[in-house]
Amino acid sequence: MKTKVTKAIFPVAGLGTRFLPATKSVPKEIMTLVDRPLIQYAIDEARAAGIKEFIFVTSRGKGALEDYFDHAPDLEASLRKSGKTDLLETLKETNMDSGAIAYIRQHKALGLGHAVWCARRLIANEPFAVILPDDVIAAEKPCLQQMVEAYEETGGSMVAAMEVAPDKASSYGVLDVAQDKGNTVSVRGMVEKPAPGTAPSNLAVIGRYILSPKVLNNFNKIEKGAGGELQLTDAIAEEINQGRDVHGFRFSGQRFDCGSKAGFLQATVAFALARPELRDELHDYMTQMVSMQNAAQ
Numbered sequence: 001m002k003t004k005v006t007k008a009i010f011p012v013a014g015l016g017t018r019f020l021p022a023t024k025s026v027p028k029e030i031m032t033l034v035d036r037p038l039i040q041y042a043i044d045e046a047r048a049a050g051i052k053e054f055i056f057v058t059s060r061g062k063g064a065l066e067d068y069f070d071h072a073p074d075l076e077a078s079l080r081k082s083g084k085t086d087l088l089e090t091l092k093e094t095n096m097d098s099g100a101i102a103y104i105r106q107h108k109a110l111g112l113g114h115a116v117w118c119a120r121r122l123i124a125n126e127p128f129a130v131i132l133p134d135d136v137i138a139a140e141k142p143c144l145q146q147m148v149e150a151y152e153e154t155g156g157s158m159v160a161a162m163e164v165a166p167d168k169a170s171s172y173g174v175l176d177v178a179q180d181k182g183n184t185v186s187v188r189g190m191v192e193k194p195a196p197g198t199a200p201s202n203l204a205v206i207g208r209y210i211l212s213p214k215v216l217n218n219f220n221k222i223e224k225g226a227g228g229e230l231q232l233t234d235a236i237a238e239e240i241n242q243g244r245d246v247h248g249f250r251f252s253g254q255r256f257d258c259g260s261k262a263g264f265l266q267a268t269v270a271f272a273l274a275r276p277e278l279r280d281e282l283h284d285y286m287t288q289m290v291s292m293q294n295a296a297q
């Protein structure tokens with residue numbers, strides 16, 4: 001029987017420079033889509049997939065994340081006193097069982113691969129998930145849960161994958177596909193941020209992974225890669241060189257790149273329109289805006 005995936009790593013050490021000046025004092029992961037921080041979406045997805053241990057790889061200035069997942073006795077007491085039980089209920093989403101959450105510091109910004117490697121002692125010898133909170137995925141069945149189900153069949157290591165426009169491939173890790181089986185593809189190579197025109201396919205890696213613990217040993221074998229950083233993609237590709245299986249998984253759902261302003265705004269609109277209490281007002285406003293814009297042209 002395959003070991004269940006119960007640990008997930010959340011790399012949250014990035015400076016979020018694309019969102020300066022906001023990220024000067026607010027961690028990017030605390031920025032909100034409607035009223036929930038990006039990190040809450042990632043945690044909800046992990047919980048739905050059966051994750052029990054949450055490992056954050058952080059850096060200086062990310063204290064707000066630790067506070068977010070802590071109990072807030074004064075706030076809770078005041079809500080209780082004023083009978084705001086619905087808000088108390090909402091706050092429960094932010095509570096973690098004691099010992100279920102761990103914070104590790106990435107002392108140097110050496111890349112995503114290095115961030116994941118920093119958590120190696122907490123992972124030890126179990127398969128584990130990695131969730132990049134910038135990639136928000138709206139889906140009927142949460143993406144990581146879809147992957148866990150597929151992984152139960154395939155084993156090995158698995159990355160979420162999505163077709164992207166050929167001129168966008170150089171922003172991603174890209175899969176070299178050996179065999180396309182529909183939802184899953186078996187992978188014979190992976191390239192991080194291929195130079196324009198050199199991508200082996202248009203199937204890009206999206207920030208959800210289920211990895212064999214052996215990937216962590218590969219960091220001893222690989223060199224610095226794209227952007228002079230230690231790349232997770234390269235450590236996973238090394239699994240293939242070692243003769244072990246790597247699969248891409250085409251998830252169902254809509255992915256938003258919340259690491260970019262345009263993606264963040266699109267996600268905000270999509271999640272707001274999905275809220276019954278906001279939908280009508282926002283829809284009317286947007287219709288009005290569009291007709292005003294059209295009239296002005």
Ligand code: G1P
Pocket residue numbers: 112132135171172173174192204205206207232233259
């Ligand atoms: C990271 C990964 C890349 C992946 C992407 C998905 O890149 O290194 O392989 O395709 O996330 O969002 P980043 O966006 O951090 O540059």
